[in-house]
Amino acid sequence: MEDITRISQWVVTVAGRSVTLNATTLLMSWVVMAGLVGFAVAATRWPRAVPGPVQAAGELLVEGFRDLVNDTLGKLGPRYFSFILSLFVFILVSNWLGMIPFLEEPTKDLNTTLILGIVGFVVAHVSAVRAKGWKAYLAQYFQPVFIMFPLNVIGELAKVVSISFRLYGNIMGGSIIILVVSDLVRQLVLPPVLQAFFGFFIGTVQAFVFAMLTLTYISVAVQE
């Protein structure tokens, strides 16, 4: 039970300044990245007209998201397609990682979910500036009346907080429930149903929700 509050960290000194890094989170992220790169290589190494199972899975994913992003963003779709799909697969595989013994979800760390939320926020706002221009972009914060400016800014910042904490809370909550249940049954019985529910079902749903919300934020931001 104490495992849930323990964070293994690396403390390194960079330019005379102490830097703290969450070791498990980074290691698990690299595992996810290695797995995804391995999948990418396996799916595209020998492209065939009649695809094998790995190529078919890759094609299904790429084609499904390409259509989804293009339907949402129209002609701007291809520009954001790789970002949205990368976001989805990274969070998806990160969430699934907890189902494998001795591995943990990188999305259980707020650093991961927060930076993904911030990246989505930055992309959406940069896109808005590119689509509308600075004047129109800034003017929308003063709508419908001037005094709404602080509320509009808070509303935008709240998006980052909500999207990041939603993912973090779901994955962390699932891990805590699995740990508590495992502890209660004295580890005699593995709770595979809980693992499957939180890891697979909630993990998939949350990854999709995160990607779709980011896509929606971009879509709203670039609308004239």
Add this chain to the structure above:
Amino acid sequence: MININETLIIQLVNFLLLMFLLNRLLFKPMLRVLDERRERTEGRRQAAEQRDAQAEAVWADYQEKIQQARVEADRIRSDLIRRAEAERQKIVEAAAAEAEKNVAQLRARIQAEARDALAVLEKDARALAGGIAERILGRSV
């Protein structure tokens, strides 16, 4: 584990690196394969549609020719029937005329023979009657 630290920056680098790698290794090659397949499928679909249209035209042409042949066959059959009917009529009429002529000839011959037979009979009857009368009278008549 709400402990925001420099891990955030490393995770940013990790994500950007992953996005770059996936774009190079997975998304672009996959999109290329999908586009190629779509082009190939589209080309084959168009070729199939073209062949389908050609087949339709050939079928329509065939149907038209079949229809024309049927009409022609009907016309020839009707013509043949009409001519055969006329021929039959002519043959029947000729046969009837021939039969009539034969009957008339036969009738004339029978009448002639009957007349001859009657003359012979009359002559024989006279001779017989003369003979009987001579015998009864006992003298020459």
